[in-house]
Amino acid sequence: MSMSVTFTINRAARTVELDDPRVTLLDLLRERLDLAGTKKGCDRGQCGACTILLNGRRVNACLALAISHDGAEILTIEGLAEGDALHPVQAAFIEHDALQCGFCTPGQIMSAVGLIGEGEAGLDPERVREGMSGNLCRCGAYRGITEAVVAATQAMGAAGQEDAA
């Protein structure tokens, strides 16, 4: 059985022939579309390295079957910068030294973009940490990550109603 599925990935339409329904979104991106920025850590929903935005919401690509998401809009780390201009979250991660080995970083950044869009954590470091708890960092760069997310939230003017008041 072969099925043709269509996605909008990083603003471009992509059609893929799926000969096997077992392919996850993560494997589709990495193995079939040459988008290896999204990382495979645990492959079981336990680490967040594979975080992408699916129809605007952050999810774990490793537990999502590609075939089930036919028609979806996907944003990955490769689609975040505008040409040479980094996304404010990317810039903040560099500014705040929010990484060491960098393996978790694409997932952390996509998760942070999702979190800021949700608009509930604002500038409260405790809420940011809780909101980012689905992304593990074996290097323990959490302090820089929290600072970067708070700074990016501020830079994007997205502190949310609670904190703007």
Place this chain on the structure above:
Amino acid sequence: MNRFDYVRPRTIAEALSAAAQPGSAYLAAGTNLIDLMKIGVARPARLVDLNHLPGLDAIEGLPDGGLRLGAQVRNATLARDAGFARRFPAVAEALLAGASAQLRNAATVGGNILQRTRCAYFQDPDSACNRREPGSGCDARDGENRLHAVLGWSDACIATHPSDFCVPLVALDAVVEIEGSDGAREVPLRNFHLLPGTTPERESVLAPGELVVALRLPPGADRFAAHARYVKLRERTSYAFALVSAAAGLHVEEGRIVEARLALGGVAARPWRAEAAEIALAGAIPDAAAFRRAAELALAEARPSGENGFKIELARRIAVRALSLAASGTPTRLPALPASPFASSAGGLHD
């Protein structure tokens, strides 16, 4: 992962007829099912995808004042629905205390209810497990069983149901709406999950091929909104399953409890409604002594199923904490660490 057929029904009738074939499983977000398929614990021959079915993702107020949650409503969508969180704050808190933001964005109402146990031996196809393979034995009995059940377990199986969401829902008398090839029926959520007995492989009342279409909160279930909390003790503060948890709701008038609701999580193969405790609380003054007495009653029949006797006293204390927090009033904004018994600010006992 085994190979499987993939079916994408467009109507409930098509879904039911596709799933009537033996070996079929419904696919919601897949955050539990795909995980179990990767490790060879679930091996469905056919996946019937619910994600393109119209009509299952609505949150609808009902004419009688009840609320109907479609099976495909995402956990995060529900928790963030301002109207829902206002009426059912303990349910929103339980949702936000479960898994991670990424998983909650994907996970559905139906999938959450039907998630499988996290018993490590269940998840290991090389271990003996009566739930996974009837008659094979139970490696948890003499193994790592610190996290296993203290209520309602049997010699055949000592696993717990891991859902947070279900705990306050059981306290609020939620009802599961089911459709099958023989028509529609409904079952109270408190009777939906089965205790293991001698047939732990039968986890819920669902017959093969039956579909959960919605969950319903009955009219008046929001009368506990002013005094409702969920408290969850974990081995780390976030992104971990409950060691034990409790949902409490109080209806207080003139300094007395008119009616109380209490349910426990992480203690049994089903979310555990503590009715004896509720009866004892009705008419009482909401104080520490009343809450401790209620907690004693809630755990009166508890006994260790292994190296987990500590969970019994822990569950009592979490029940007392949930009741005390409920008595002091639902916070206007959820604390930074939802459901955590620990402080989010230095020096405080809790939020």
